[in-house]
Amino acid sequence: MGTTAYERVLSVAVAALHERDPEQLWPLLADRLPVLCGGDALIYKLDNWNESEGTLGLSPGATAEFAALTEDDMALLREGYPLARHYADRAGRAPVTARRVAGRSWPGSPTARLLDDLLDVDHVLGIPLPQSTTPVTGCMVYRSGRDFTDDEVRLAEQLQPLLSAVEQQRHLLRRLGSPSEEVADLALTPRETTVLLLLGDALTAGSIGRRLGISERTVHKHISNVYRKLGTHDRVSTVLHAQRLGLVPTATAARP
Known part of the structure; x- marks a missing residue:
């Protein structure tokens, strides 16, 4: 090429x-x-x-x-x-x-x-x-x-x-609805949003990388950005907070 x-x-x-x-x-x-x-x-x-x-x-x-x-x-x-x-x-x-x-x-x-x-x-x-x-x-x-x-x-x-x-x-x-004003203020990129959705599906970073065709290192970078923007520090609290905001469907919650 x-x-x-x-x-x-x-x-x-x-x-x-x-x-x-x-x-x-x-x-x-x-x-x-x-x-x-x-x-x-x-x-x-x-x-x-x-x-x-x-x-x-x-x-x-x-x-x-x-x-x-x-x-x-x-x-x-x-x-x-x-x-x-x-x-x-x-x-x-x-x-x-x-x-x-x-x-x-x-x-x-x-x-x-x-x-x-x-x-x-x-x-x-x-x-x-x-x-x-x-x-x-x-x-x-x-x-x-x-x-x-x-x-x-x-x-x-x-x-x-x-x-x-x-x-x-x-x-x-397509799993997301229309973002609320609060969600829009978080300024998540589309890629960070999809990584967050897959976190809500309880996938590991390696599995997320394979699903999206990106490296595990890149996945961890997106996860760090999500944590920073949502003000959270771990997967479970991030998913729960994202559920409250309507970013992650409740049915796909990660279990502690």
């Missing part, structure tokens, strides 16, 4: 991990990821969907075009040809392009023709979440002209841990 690409990835990571609204995390990625992978547009899916139901998330530049899609068009996109079958038939989740999976049959497929008419794009790069099962969740990046290069596919693979971390962050932040 070149220095410029690394700096761009780091910028996206920092922006995502400082976003407090869980519903804005993937729209943020959808806006910034295509250019990192040499693409023009992006679709992401996070829930279990098939040809008839489920939510498609779009990069901002593609919203208007998708608004005009018919139900048959949407079903074709949801079908995910040929990537859905490719990932369903194997355990690996390495990024791959539609052209490399389908070969010469890709340009003449109904999906390729729809994408050409809809977005004026010719190629698709699938980037699944590393731990996703069937149906596969993740995103697809689109571009016109040439297929994605080996370097762009490798960069997509290096982005997968970031996508996984953002999705984990989204799930944790």
Whole structure:
């Protein structure tokens, strides 16, 4: 990864991990990821969907075009040809392009023709979440002209841990309600908030690190910041105080 690409990835990571609204995390990625992978547009899916139901998330530049899609068009996109079958038939989740999976049959497929008419794009790069099962969740990046290069596919693979971390962050932040004025005054960062939630689930620092894809040392740094901001000195008092503030659900209290 070149220095410029690394700096761009780091910028996206920092922006995502400082976003407090869980519903804005993937729209943020959808806006910034295509250019990192040499693409023009992006679709992401996070829930279990098939040809008839489920939510498609779009990069901002593609919203208007998708608004005009018919139900048959949407079903074709949801079908995910040929990537859905490719990932369903194997355990690996390495990024791959539609052209490399389908070969010469890709340009003449109904999906390729729809994408050409809809977005004026010719190629698709699938980037699944590393731990996703069937149906596969993740995103697809689109571009016109040439297929994605080996370097762009490798960069997509290096982005997968970031996508996984953002999705984990989204799930944790969705457990929170609207912060009270008292909570807002604490100025917990989104990352500190997610660490606090996992403390409330009685996870060790090592387990929290594995869940969030960060080092145990970084977890301890976040815990120290949480203690300082909440004015507490140990895990149990921190979780109990966080419960009183509504930061940690009572049902997930840590036991003394």
